[in-house]
Amino acid sequence: MNAQAKDEAIPKTLLIACGALARETLEVLRQPGMEALTLTCLPAIWHNRPEKIPEGVRQKIKAARAQGIERVFVLYGDCGTGGELDRVLAEEGVERIEGPHCYAFFAGQEAFEKLAEQEIGTFYLTDYLVRHFDRLMWQGLGLDKHPDLLTLYFGNYRKLIYLAQLDDPALDAKAEEAAQRLGLAYERVATGMGELGEFLAASARPATE
Structure with a gap:
């Protein structure tokens, strides 16, 4: 398998993240084996307006699929959306990292x-x-x-x-x-x-x- 065919065999995957996680996520993505992942972020300040998060994530998902990207994962906790983010993700068939907020998934x-x-x-x-x-x-x-x-x-x-x-x-x-x-x-x-x-x-x- 040549290099081009090998690259084409790797599914391109989009990560939709809170902007507060951008630096740490990019640090991990620099490691070997992460080449298939790309990152897009929503404003970190939306933690003060959590009602914006679910629809913002939905629009990112739809934009990704319009570009032919089928594999999407979300780097958000519930983050004060009262379960609304999970409802959107269930409708869109997208998985997120477990936990109510970033404190929990950083600490475990x-x-x-x-x-x-x-x-x-x-x-x-x-x-x-x-x-x-x-x-x-x-x-x-x-x-x-x-x-x-x-x-x-x-x-x-x-x-x-x-x-x-x-x-x-x-x-x-x-x-x-x-x-x-x-x-x-x-x-x-x-x-x-x-x-x-x-x-x-x-x-x-x-x-x-």
């Missing part, structure tokens, strides 16, 4: 449940949220202009857990600083890519007849 479903049980009042950050803490959290919630809102937003939290995908001392320091600014105890949990990596590896395998 069982591991995250244990963390949540240990301290209900826990606020979680991922690498993406640490990088963009000021824009998404501090400024996004208006705390830069109204610091008195801090108690309103975070008064019921006791701990901040940084679920770290990469080993980056600069991010560690920024996450710990975020905990201090929020007045929360700090803990770092190294997750790596967690179930995201496993899901991508499964998605890259050729479809069975």
